[in-house]
Every structure is written in C-alpha cells, then in structure tokens.
Amino acid sequence: MKLEIIQPFINAADAVLGHNLHCSTRVDQLSMDTHAYRKHGIAATVTLYGDVEGRIVLDLDPETARKMALSVSSDNVDAMVNEVVCELANQVIGNAVTVLNDSGYRFRVQPPQITSTEQVPMCTTDVEALVMKFETSSGPVFMNIALRGRKEFAAD
Amino acid sequence: MENFSALLRSNDMQPLRFLVVDDSVFARKNLARMVQSFGGRIAGEAGDGSTAITEYGRTRPDIVLMDIIMPCMEGIEAAERIVRHDPDARIVMVSSVGYQENIVAALQKGAKHFVQKPVKPELLYDVIKYVMGSDAVSATPAGAVS
Numbered sequence: 001m002k003l004e005i006i007q008p009f010i011n012a013a014d015a016v017l018g019h020n021l022h023c024s025t026r027v028d029q030l031s032m033d034t035h036a037y038r039k040h041g042i043a044a045t046v047t048l049y050g051d052v053e054g055r056i057v058l059d060l061d062p063e064t065a066r067k068m069a070l071s072v073s074s075d076n077v078d079a080m081v082n083e084v085v086c087e088l089a090n091q092v093i094g095n096a097v098t099v100l101n102d103s104g105y106r107f108r109v110q111p112p113q114i115t116s117t118e119q120v121p122m123c124t125t126d127v128e129a130l131v132m133k134f135e136t137s138s139g140p141v142f143m144n145i146a147l148r149g150r151k152e153f154a155a156d
Numbered sequence: 157m158e159n160f161s162a163l164l165r166s167n168d169m170q171p172l173r174f175l176v177v178d179d180s181v182f183a184r185k186n187l188a189r190m191v192q193s194f195g196g197r198i199a200g201e202a203g204d205g206s207t208a209i210t211e212y213g214r215t216r217p218d219i220v221l222m223d224i225i226m227p228c229m230e231g232i233e234a235a236e237r238i239v240r241h242d243p244d245a246r247i248v249m250v251s252s253v254g255y256q257e258n259i260v261a262a263l264q265k266g267a268k269h270f271v272q273k274p275v276k277p278e279l280l281y282d283v284i285k286y287v288m289g290s291d292a293v294s295a296t297p298a299g300a301v302s
Contacts (some may be wrong), residue, residue, distance in 0.1 A: 011229035072185040083182040085239070090180070092275045094159040094252025098272070109253075111179075 005052055006130060012095035013058075013134065013143050020068065020088060021138045028135035032128045037144040038117040041065070042081060043115040044089040050107025052100060054147035056129060057078065057120050058089040058112075061139040086112040091141075101103055105149070121146070160281050161294040162195025165218060166229065172284070172292060173199035175217040175235070177208040178250070179226040187250065189222055192279045195295065200223050204296075205237075207230030207283060212245070214222075218283060222267070224251035232262050239266030246287050250275060 012026075017025045037043075043059040062081060068088075069080040089112040097109055129146035163172050174191045176198060177277040178184045188198050199215035204228045205222075210219060220238065235247045248263045254272035259266040262270055268287045271280055285292065 016274055019276075069182065072182060072189050075233040080182055080185075083180050086183045087180045094254070094273065097253055098255045101257070 002041070002149055004103070005105075005147055006145060008096035009056060009092065009145055009147075010132065012092045012099075013132075013141075016043055016088060016091045016095060017134055019102040019137060020091070021064070021136050023137040025134045025136045025141075027132055028140070029133035030071055031129070031131045033144075034128050037120045037129065037131070038092050038119050039115055040140070042085045043120065043142075044082075044085045044112040045115050045120055046089055046093045046112050047110040048093075048107050048147065049110075051105040051150050052107050052147055054145075055120070056089070056093060056147070057115065057142075057144040058085065058092060059142035059144070060085045060088065061141070064136075064139040064141070082106065082114045086114065097110060158182045158193070160277070163281075163288065163292045164195065164291045164295050166291055169258045169293075172196045172218045172288065173215065175202065175208065175211055175215055175220045177202045177211075177220060177226070177231065178204070178223040179203045180223075183223065187280075188277065190275065190280055191221075193277065194281055196284075198210060202295055203227075205234030208234045209237050209275060212242070218246065219287065220245065220247040221250050222247050224249055224253060224262070230268075232258075233263050235262060235267045236265035248280075248287060250280075270295055274284075 015126040037057050039059050041061045043057050045057050047055045065084040067085045069077045127146045129144050132143045133143040174196050176184050176187050184201050197219040198213040202211045204226045222231040238245045245248040247267045249267045249270045259270045269283045
C-alpha cells in the first residue's frame with residue numbers, strides 16, 4: 001500500500017475522532033496483517049472502487065457509540081448506535097476521499113455497512129491490511145485499511 | 157455546546173426554521189442540536205432528496221441543511237429541483253465529501269454554501285448568518301429566547 005493513499009485516511013480518522021469524541025487521540029498500535037479482520041465492537045465497512053480499491057473497517061466500542069448517540073438524543077439510543085459508527089466511518093472516508101480526489105485519484109465509495117459477522121474478510125488475497133488502534137479518552141477505536149491503487153494492480 | 161446569540165428572522169423576529177436532510181438519523185439529530193443552540197427551530201427532517209423536496213414544499217423553511225450522498229435522490233439533484241421551484245431557497249450543503257468538483261456542482265445547481273463534516277458549530281453559525289444576510293438578526297444568547 002502506498003503511503004500517499006493511506007495517509008489521508010489516518011489523518012481523517014485522527015481529525016474526525018478528535019472532533020466527535022471531544023478528545024485528543026493517539027495511535028496506540030500499528031501493524032500489518034494478511035488475515036481477515038476480527039471485530040472488537042461495532043464495525044462498519046466501506047468499500048472503494050476505481051483508482052483506489054479495497055475496503056476500510058472502522059470499529060468502535062459499543063459503549064463509546066452509545067455515549068455519542070446519547071449526546072444528541074435520548075430517544076432510541078440502542079437503535080442509533082449503529083448509525084453513530086456508520087456516520088463516523090462516512091466522515092473519515094469522506095474527508096480522506098476529498099484529499100485523494102483533489103490529488104487526482106478517481107473512485108466510487110459505497111455507503112458504510114454494519115458488519116454483522118465476527119470477521120471481515122480481506123477483499124483480495126494479495127493485499128496487506130494496515131491495522132491501527134486509536135486510543136481516546138472515550139475508549140479504543142480500531143481501523144483496518146486494506147487498499148491499493150490501480151497502478152499497483154497494473155504493476156503486478 | 158457553546159452559547160450563540162439567537163438568530164431571528166428580521167421581518168418578524170421569529171426563530172429561523174430549518175429543514176435538515178441527511179440519510180443518517182444520528183447526523184440529523186446532531187445538526188438539529190446545533191441549530192437549536194443557534195435559537196433555530198426544526199421545521200422538518202428528511203432522509204433522502206425526494207422526501208426533502210416534499211418536505212420543503214410543506215414546511216417552507218428559511219434554510220435547508222442538505223447532505224449530498226443519500227439514497228433515492230442525492231442532495232445536489234434535490235437542491236436543483238427545490239431551487240427550480242423556489243429560486244429564493246437557501247440551501248447549505250453539508251457533506252463529508254468536500255472535493256472541489258462536488259462543491260462547484262452544488263453551487264452551480266443553486267446551493268448557497270457548503271460546509272464539510274464534521275461540522276464545527278461556530279462555522280455553521282457563521283455560514284447561516286452569511287446566507288441569511290439582512291434577513292436575519294442576532295438577538296440575545298440562544299438560551300434566553302423563549
């Protein structure tokens with residue numbers, strides 16, 4: 001994975017989580033993985049097609065999502081926790097896509113989908129995923145990025 | 157949340173009325189909470205562009221806060237259709253996707269402004285004041301308005 005493709009997602013996650021959780025964030029763990037992603041809490045997956053292809057998983061502690069839902073409404077909080085995770089994923093991916101698009105990358109993004117299974121498979125077998133854990137005062141947030149540029153496909 | 161001076165319609169000194177359009181309930185509630193901190197009232201909500209057009213006709217809000225990527229009909233198309241029927245409609249696009257082509261397309265179709273998510277309340281407040289122009293005035297802090 002090229003850093004120029006990955007970095008906007010890391011920057012966006014840092015900014016979006018800091019804004020929405022009203023706290024500072026720091027990357028606590030960083031590793032590469034070739035296996036399916038095993039979720040920790042409520043996970044939303046976003047798939048990208050085009051000059052950049054693959055998928056990104058944003059995974060939030062249920063209690064953190066619940067606190068965020070409660071911050072905007074006390075009605076139907078349990079029903080809204082999934083929406084919280086999807087909206088955070090939407091903001092992270094949207095902000096990163098903005099940077100990549102203005103850098104000349106063109107692609108389509110599918111709306112975030114809540115992952116109902118315990119594991120999220122890799123989109124292809126030959127991409128390593130970047131696994132990140134953000135530590136925040138509201139709890140840990142995990143992000144799993146498995147992407148590559150189309151030019152990397154062509155070079156294979 | 158920060159206290160803002162309430163924004164009132166200058167013609168009748170009533171609170172501004174907002175139509176909030178976003179397919180995410182959480183995003184709608186979050187925007188509604190901000191708008192209420194500006195002294196505004198929620199005239200209606202919609203989860204897609206098609207419903208937004210219907211709700212606009214029904215509620216005639218002072219301002220529409222419109223997401224871009226939504227099911228059924230996207231926000232830019234909905235904005236275009238609303239402005240076609242009401243050229244005075246004040247629509248502010250609110251989206252996490254803020255690349256130049258999107259912003260230009262929205263403004264060309266009649267949107268008055270663009271705010272990128274995550275939304276900073278103070279920025280949205282300034283944008284609303286700018287878009288309302290002389291049709292809105294600042295009053296006492298929002299919490300003091302009945």
